[in-house]
Amino acid sequence: MELRVLRYFLAVCEEKNISKAANSLHISQPSLSRQLKNLEEELGVTLFYRGHQEITLTQEGYYLQEHAEEIISLK
Numbered sequence: 001m002e003l004r005v006l007r008y009f010l011a012v013c014e015e016k017n018i019s020k021a022a023n024s025l026h027i028s029q030p031s032l033s034r035q036l037k038n039l040e041e042e043l044g045v046t047l048f049y050r051g052h053q054e055i056t057l058t059q060e061g062y063y064l065q066e067h068a069e070e071i072i073s074l075k
Helices: 003-015 018-025 029-043 059-074
Strands: 048-050 055-057
Touching (some): 003 018, 018 029
Antiparallel strands (some): 048 055
16 A cells, blocks of 8 residues: 555545545546555455445545544654
8 A cells, every 4th residue: 555545545535526536636537546446455345435426434434544644644
C-alpha cells in the first residue's frame, strides 16, 4: 500500500463522491476507481457503499480512514 493511495482514499472520504475526488486530485475518475478497487482487493474488505450520487464508508472504511489520517499526519 502506497501513501498516494491512502491520500486518494482520504480524498474520496472527504468528498463522498469519486468523481469530485478525482477532480480535486487532478486524476481521471476511472483511474481513481481502479486504485480504490485495488486497495479493497489488497485489504480483502469493502471500504465503501456506492450509491448513484454519494458513497458512504463501511465499518472497515471508517477504521481505515482513522488510521490513514494518522499515517498521513506522521509524514
